[in-house]
Amino acid sequence: YNSPKKILDNCAYAVTGDQHGAAITATGELYTWGLNILGGCGVETGEDDYVRIPTKVLDDVSMVWVEALEDRKYDFNIFAKLNDGTILAAGMNLGEKEKSIETSEELAQPSIEIYADSFVPINAEDYSKEAAVSMLNELQWGSSMAEVEEILSRNKMEYYKTLLPVEGTDDELVEKLITIDDNSYLLYFDDNKCLYQIDIQIGQNRNGKFSIGMTLEEVKASLNCELVQYKNAENNSQIYRTSEPIDRTYYAFVFESNEEFLSKVIESNK
Numbered sequence: 001y002n003s004p005k006k007i008l009d010n011c012a013y014a015v016t017g018d019q020h021g022a023a024i025t026a027t028g029e030l031y032t033w034g035l036n037i038l039g040g041c042g043v044e045t046g047e048d049d050y051v052r053i054p055t056k057v058l059d060d061v062s063m064v065w066v067e068a069l070e071d072r073k074y075d076f077n078i079f080a081k082l083n084d085g086t087i088l089a090a091g092m093n094l095g096e097k098e099k100s101i102e103t104s105e106e107l108a109q110p111s112i113e114i115y116a117d118s119f120v121p122i123n124a125e126d127y128s129k130e131a132a133v134s135m136l137n138e139l140q141w142g143s144s145m146a147e148v149e150e151i152l153s154r155n156k157m158e159y160y161k162t163l164l165p166v167e168g169t170d171d172e173l174v175e176k177l178i179t180i181d182d183n184s185y186l187l188y189f190d191d192n193k194c195l196y197q198i199d200i201q202i203g204q205n206r207n208g209k210f211s212i213g214m215t216l217e218e219v220k221a222s223l224n225c226e227l228v229q230y231k232n233a234e235n236n237s238q239i240y241r242t243s244e245p246i247d248r249t250y251y252a253f254v255f256e257s258n259e260e261f262l263s264k265v266i267e268s269n270k
Contacts, residue, residue: 007033007053007054008023008025008031008054010025010026010027011023011024011025011026012024012025012026013063013064015064015065015066016034016066017034017066017067017068018067018075019034019035019040019067019075019076020032020033020034020035020040020041020066020067020078021033021034021054021066022064022066022078023054023064024061024062024063024064028059028060028061028062028083029056029058029059029061030056030057030058030059030061030064030080031054031055031056031057032051032054032055032057032078033050033051033052033053033054033055034050034051034066035049035050035076036048036049036050036051036117037049037076037099037101038076038091038092038099038101038113038115038117039090039091039092039094039095039097039115039116039117039118040066040067040076040077040078040090040091040092041055041057041078041090042057042058042078042080042090042091042117042118042119043055043057043117044117044118045097045099045115045117057090057119058080058082058088058119060082060083060084061080061081061082061083062081062082062083063080063081064078064079064080064081065078065079065080066078066079069124072158072181072182073182074091074092074158075092076091076092076115077089077090077091077092077093077094078090078091079122080119086121087121087122087123087124088119088120088121088122089116089119089120089122090116090117090118090119090120091115091116092113092114092115092160093113093114093115093158093160094114094115094116094120094122095114095115095116095117095118095120096114096116097114097115097116097117098112098113098114098115099112099113099115100112101113111160111161111162111163113160125156131155132157132180132181132184132185132203133203133204133205133206133208135151135152135155135157136185136198136200136206137206138151138155139151139187139195139198140195141194141195141196141248141249141269142194142195142196142269143194143195144193144194144195145161145175145178145189145193145195148178148187148195149178152178152180157180157181158180158181158182159178159179159180159181160178160179161175161177161178161179162175162176162177162178162179163175163176164176164177166191167191174191174193175189175193176188176189176190176191176193177189181202183201184200184201184202184203185198185199185200185201185202186198186199186201196268196269196270197266197267197268197269198266198267198268199264199265199266200212200264200265200266200267201263201264205251205265205267206267207247209222210222210251210253210262210265211262212261212262212263212264212265213261213262214261214262215260215261215262216240216253216255216260216262219240219253219262223242223246223251224246225242225243225244225246226242226243227240227241227242227243227253228240228241228242228243232254235256235257236257237254237255237256237257237263238254238255238257239252239253239254239255240252240253240255241253245269248269249267249268249269250267250268250269250270251265251266251267252265252266252268253265253266254266
């Protein structure tokens with residue numbers, strides 16, 4: 001629409017995200033609308049990927065969140081709290097339905113996703129960055145993707161898999177990247193689906209020596225080996241790599257163009 005258009009009456013609360021909208025009426029009815037490709041509106045999926053008219057999905061609702069819960073992002077989910085305290089959710093990584101998704105504006109790579117297009121009960125637990133680092137320390141170089149997924153699931157980490165090209169081919173794609181916690185951590189796998197690299201973009205690295213936001217001088221003071229400097233031609237960032245492995249791990253430190261603070265730590269076994 002080119003001008004405001006009323007879509008609901010008698011609303012007590014409304015919220016929108018990048019892709020979804022929701023509103024609670026004065027009598028506790030929950031209405032949703034927006035992208036529903038993976039059931040993120042709590043409405044049964046169909047040929048149309050969008051719920052274009054606000055649709056009632058629940059009663060007795062006291063609060064609703066779209067695409068996030070506290071400070072964590074869930075781009076394809078909606079959460080609702082009932083008056084009795086029950087927490088419900090719908091969308092990605094819930095339920096048992098499965099869908100093959102092709103590339104689109106919302107999803108950059110083809111993938112097979114599990115989802116629920118109706119609300120299901122969930123347990124909400126406090127999340128900490130310390131718990132995420134502890135989980136990362138369980139990962140071993142050469143671990144299979146299946147082994148890594150078991151660790152992530154056991155630690156209740158939010159993640160998704162991405163297809164990347166097979167080395168030496170023009171169009172063959174396989175799952176070679178796992179993204180954790182809204183791009184906080186990226187796990188890379190080789191053509192045999194064995195873990196060989198971890199990109200850390202928030203908080204501390206696995207051994208706790210390096211933190212995002214450190215200066216180059218602080219990084220050097222935490223090392224007992226030389227750093228080799230590279231320059232990324234694409235974005236003009238500066239990359240410093242350890243000249244030898246430390247406890248079987250090579251480290252690379254990325255400083256964005258004209259920035260003096262560390263923006264990424266890359267750990268790899270080669």
